[in-house]
Amino acid sequence: MLADFFILLKQELVVTAIIFLLLFIKLGKDRSNETLLGIINLLLFLNFASGFCCSQDGMLFNDMFHTNPLIVLEKNILNLAIWLISLQSYSWLKTHKHVIEFYLLLLSTLLGMFFMISSGNLLMFYLGLEMSTIPLAAAANFDLTKRKSSEAAMKLIISSAFSSALLLFGISLLFGTTGTLVLTELPAHLSANPLQIFAFILVLSGFAFKISAVPFHLWTADVYEGAPVAVTAYLSVVSKAAVLFVFVSVLYNAFKPLADVWYNMLFILSLATIIIGNLFAIRQDNFKRFLAFSSIAQVGFILLGISGSSQTGTASVIYFILIYVFSNLAAFGVISLVSAVKGKENISDYKAFYTTNPLLSWVITIALFSLAGVPPTAGFFGKFFLLTAGAAKGNYWWIGIAALNMVVSFYYYLRVVKAIFMDSNEQPIEKISIPNYSKLALIICVAGIIITGLASCVYDYIYSLSSGL
Amino acid sequence: MSASAIIFYAISAFLLGTGILAVTATNIFRAAIWLLFSLVGIAALYFWMQVEFVAAVQIIVYVGGIVILIIFSIFLTQQSGKEMPKPPLQRTIFSVLAAAFGLALTYLLISENGFTDGNGQPFKVAVSDIGMQMLSTTEHGYILPFEVVSMLLLAAMVGCIVIAMKSKQNNLPSPKNTEELS
């Protein structure tokens, strides 16, 4: 029993342990940032590695917490992502005053996400969601003296509070109409009556807010632009991925009786998301803001995949998120380096980047190609499978529109590539020396981008863990 | 109409009225006070529904905590008595429309739903029961959320301290900062 407890909760326990360890370090004597970051990165790696040992199915605390191999995998993906982000933000954190606090916040949000993913209960889900948001808002303000940073944090916290109010209202209505908060009991009480649909829409809007689906996405760009690069990366990758993981399982399991409704809803949302994301992305100059809109468009594709509501749907969404982690983090890795060293974040600053930093240019190019879905990068496979899953219901015209939107997305990714390779620049960004941590992170990302796609075992493994509607 | 009903409607009218005042008062300090009244009204509603524990928590946390926090922050950021700027008319119109529409829609849906009252069991909430259940790991135990919330509060605290603490970082020679501040 106790052994089960430890095994089932191993990832949460490890994260909690790290949090307390960091607290103790904080309370102890001052250490240099380099040492601290070394320790922390090692701890995060251990955290990531520990996810792979002894996992099993199970439930704890009477449905409050459940886990299975797929969930363990999802958490591992998040662990990997946070490790990579940590490695990449080395240059930024090296001179930061509140390193430990930063990690405390990030890790507590990670913990919140873990509970959210494992939640078997709307209360736990809500708590996890809030826990993954509130500290993040604080973290977004970590460029303490930058106006943009505070503004971003403000926008994040107010928007998220508003969205969670709506979400809560929806949950309360669900509770009122079904009498239960347990996810596994929900389907039996759901009958697609109007109030339940309304409640579902409110809940959906909460999810959609977190994954920034249109029209609930408006905070995204501003927050991404203002927040420190590490937080932006975290927001765009980890926090989004976590909510998507939950979203898939909640939709497929808890809201199964409403499938007819949400299927169409997702389709509309996904198309709107893709189109609006693309339309805004094509005219951005700030790199982070640009990636914000591009990530919005990516979410649209993910929603399309979810709407296929099959085993392929689940698998391709998780697969795509894994690829997205690698691709986006590779891009953010370069951006965070450049931002930390040169303070430049605009695409126009990257003109002729290739003449001075060929390696970084290739990394970011590969990352962008993967995001755009160009073979042989993994992004191609991810997009292909997502759309394949989305087409399962036979909405080929919509799939066609989505596919054509990929062309638009192509435009803006190529625009960046063009700036890097083709444009001339009087003062290109000088040669940047890459710290070893960042190098490691970038290598992992690029390797991930290449291998995840071509090696079919990754997808097949995820597929074997997934289940459809 | 029973006395209890009359009390309910009175409380409701009070809390809604103060709520409206809280979001419309032009003086920020007054708005905070109206909010306080409204929250107290809600606590009264809880009392009326015989969930005294929640009512108590409501008063302790909201009235004793949050509103005080808000008032302090008002003092920190604003001269009291100064009129607050008005929103653009367009937004006011849309806000009214949105709120009215939302209310209408939601209430329509709720009233159409036809909630059937519970099976008539008495609803007795003992504070000790709540405490037991909160810390129970077995059936209907809420120990896990309890722990999670505690972690959340810890994180929030850390965050607040870092952000709101008067930073000495300004003294650090950092080109970015000067650039940002200029």
Place this chain on the structure above:
Amino acid sequence: MTGVPLTHILFVSTALFFIGMYGLFTRRNMITMLMSIELMLNSVNINFVAFNKYLFPDKLDGIFFTIFIITIAAAEAAVAIAIIINLYRSHQSIDVEDATEMKF
């Protein structure tokens, strides 16, 4: 409490919710926006308690949910106020219209 139908309580909570929402939309002062959000959360609390009491008196899920919401609202408010204060330091203003440096 007899004689008051559930829907009336729900009306109160819903109305409160949208009052809060109206406040959020129109208040330019960030602190008052925060206050509006508190109103909205409170309306949800009323919902939970009312549902629990009227419909499912055999369990306490709604009550617990309410308690956790109150707690989290506190945490949220704390962080929000910290952020607002920080913003005030850099902007010398907590008017939300002034914090629109990032747009389009």
Place this chain on the structure above:
Amino acid sequence: MNLSLLIIIPLITALVILFCNGLKQVRAVALTGSVVQLLMSVFLLSTYWQERTAGNKLPMLFEYNTTWFKSLHINYHIGVDGISIAMILLTASVVVAGILVSWTMEKLNKEFFFLLVLLSMGAYGFFISLDLFTLFFFLEVAVIPKFLLIGIWGSGKKEYSAMKLALMLMAGSALVFVGLLGVYYQTNTFDIMQISQMHIPLETQKLFFPFAFIGFGIFAALFPFHTWVPDGHASAPTAASMFLAGISMKLGGYGCLRVATFLMPDAAHAYSWIIILLATIAIIYGAFATMMQTDLKYINAYSSVSHCGFVILGIGMMTQTSINGAVLQMVSHGLMTALFFAAIGMIYSRTHTRMVAQLGGLLKVMPFISTVFVIAGLCSLGLPGFSGFVAEMTVFMGSWQNPDTWYRLATILSCASIVVTAVYILRAAGKTVMGPITNNEYLGLADATWNEKLAAGILIIGIVLIGVAPFLINQLIGPGTENIMQQVGKVVTLK
């Protein structure tokens, strides 16, 4: 014969190039790799020949099939028939020639050759794929290198052209993708050979055929989706132009044939009138548009539109001869247009202009290059003895076999383009290589260097070989088109 080698050799070449230093090493590696690949292709041809003469009647030879993504029924399935081999040989020749032409590439040479080789890998993979996913994979692999090649090493409004090309081709592949999905959900497999054994209902075919055909058609410069062709070709560096016109446009034609028509023959029949209409317009319209161009590259690019119209026409007519002709035209046009671009590139690198009006009398100063230019032109206007004649005549004869009066009319109209072709080719050649020398600076220009001669030689040999001994290539592609015709013809008897 392990067909995967055709992908692996370019891949290795590309990777080795990344670790090279300096132009000399890079180009040596690139050339070696591409020559090895050419030899491989020739070897493939000979083994194929042996198999066929030994009586192997399988539709596809040297097949290799292994599961890739099990759950989605995606296989790595490769195999060749005569059509693929012809395309592979074409690709290999153009690649060698392209590398030779870029021999003195100054700027970022490592990246240049890397991308060239990568592009060729996409083409090879595409031509040997028998699985729709793999095919699509390689189709897209071939797009991005083009963007970079044009954008970085191009000239003129290169960024615009590169972007336009990439976007239009991507739009094409997006359409193809939808078509593939439709087929997949109908048959639950991506395997071309398996799908061809199944019967997809007519309504489904009618829905997805346009996606696949137009999608590939964009690659093959199907009117009105051809506008990337002039800009793209004109802005690209020489080798990239050669690749674009010589290889990349063939991906489209091959796809139209192997995927759209082969897998959805009913719909192909139903829509053939549209295809033919568009093809005829492209042929005539392209030819007239070419006549008005003043830039040599634009001339060749527009003429490519016209010539690729023959490919589409041949496919649309759906008789065995016409499909034969379409394949022949693909090979022929590939070689011819690559030669043309090579010649234009050589001229441009010396005179620094491509405007017809500024050139003149080059035959006097650079007889070799001018001769190459004229040969390319003559091939383009369908002179017997060169491949263009064989291909065009096969298309005409094949199209003529389709007895519908309107189709006949389309054939006649298409035939008329040979006159217009003659006009623009002779105008260009007459002004550029003939006539008096317009600029005294040209007097000191040097003729072709050994590498340029070699490059032109390889392509000319191909052109002349097909032109003089068409029976060889006809025998090569014959079984392949027969196989396709069985599929297409089956439907005719059904009706």
Place this chain on the structure above:
Amino acid sequence: MSNYAYILWIPLLPLATFLVLGLFGRKYFKTFSGTIGTASLLASAVLSIVAAYQYFFVDGKVNGVYEKIIAFKYTWLAFSPNVSIDMGIIIDPISVMMLVVVTFVSLMVHLFSLGYMKGEERFATYYAFLSLFTFSMLGLVLSSNIFQVYVFWELVGVSSFLLIGYYFDKPSAVAASKKAFIVTRFADLGFLIGILLLGFYAGTLDIGILIQKLTNAASPEFTGMATASFLGVSALTWALTLVFMGGAGKSAMFPLHIWLPDAMEGPTPVSALIHAATMVVAGVYLVARLFPVFSMDASALNVVMYTGAFSALLAAVIACTQTDIKRVLAYSTMSQIGYMMFALGVSKYGGENGLGYMASMFHLFTHAFFKSLLFLGAGAVIHMVHSNEMGDMGGLRKLMPITHIAFLIACLAIAGIPPFAGFFSKEEILTAAFHSNKMIYGVALFTSALTAFYMFRLYYSIFWAKEAHVHDHHGEGTLTMKLPLIILAICAVGAGLVPFSSLITSDGAALETHVDMIFSIAPVTLAVIAILIATAFYKTQNDKPAKAAAAFGGLYRAAQHKFYMDELYIFITKKIIFPLIGQPIAWVDRNIVDGFMNLLANTTAKISALIKGFQSGKVQNYALYFFGGVAALAVVFIYLWK
């Protein structure tokens, strides 16, 4: 039937020469290339004569008929089991005759060019092109497959293009070569479509089988073709007319003749070879080759007849007014080919009715000699005076006696004065025309007189008129230039004596012909009168020509301007095709089609700019939109959906 495989070598030798000279000539055989070319052609010529001897006299007739023999056949490009392009060699009277003519004239031209082109920078290239041309022409005449004809037809066209454009740095030469190629290409289009029609209906492209099928009025192929009609004209007529269109293009028949005069920009020996003796008669040869089929369709033959007659007359009229000697010769060629054409047009298949056919071939044969002689003579003259204009010449008879005599013989021959070669062939044509169509006969007579007139106008202008003011140092040229003149002069005298009617007839059987003295009176008299008028006008310089020209007024001016045909063509191309078709299409492509693609992109960008306001940076607006989204979803999915 004996072995004719060696005939394969006749075209292959020039091909080999072309390849050798083309690839290595410039580097290795700069000076020997002429010799190599001439030698190889000599071999070809000898082989041809051997073949002719063997065919006509050794093997002789089988059952009184010269048989068609397929000496060689290889399937070159198969379209379907029956329809294929074969590379074959057909041996029948006309192909053997053409073989002899082509190789012989070509040999003469090769020989002549040794001297004429000496010292040219691209000497080797010149010979390579000549060899290429000879090869193509030989391939054409030997073709056993109608598509093979087309293949060589095109090759002939391109080698003609290359030779006309030999002086590539002369803009006029470039323009002329372009014009020649494009105009003939246009005609070839008709030929090609004709082939497609024939091939489809007959189910074969093999000439032998084709003729066999389409001459049998009961065969399904023939009935199918005769009954199928398009625009009220039967498919057979369409096909044959279109094929004839190809022939008309190559043979410079009206209205496709405009390239021929311009083509004189090429070196003069080239004109002798291509534009006198060989390529320009390809059209005649083509019609003759398919004559059995033509004879099945009267309308097609009528087209041939009227086109031929009109061209003959038109060209003769224009020739009277031209001052460039080569152009005069060019129009004369056109006129003579018109003769051949209408001779075919008036003919029927087989027996006595086939007289026209025989006459046409006969005239082709004789014309080859005297016209190439004329051109070579003109070449010699031009070589001497370095000008084409009559005005620059005069009184050359003393300076160039051999040329003078040879030229005179040729003029007499073309004028139809007995006993020169032209007389005999022209007689047959006139006889055939007389028996068939009186109007054509009249035209032919008149044209014949005009021919005599303008030829002697030419003759006098060159060799008499005034005293020579050219003081040339190289005299009449080398032996290699004189020798061909002498040989050809002999031929121009003797070619008429060949027993043609027993060798070459429409059905292969011998034809009894006799020169009818009564019949000859009219044309000969007319010719003599014309010569006398020419003598009066041009022997010495006087003002009679000017007066005569004034008397004819408009007609003269029109004729001098070639009846404004060039202007018409230029109008059509420069004023109609380019600005009204080409430019609009190019414009549409850039602005409409491409514009649409750009518009898509721009619209996207515009929309993007238009909706940027949603991202206003105001968090309250965000919340408002957020709730708007919720409300919209709720309304749509609760009330509107289903």
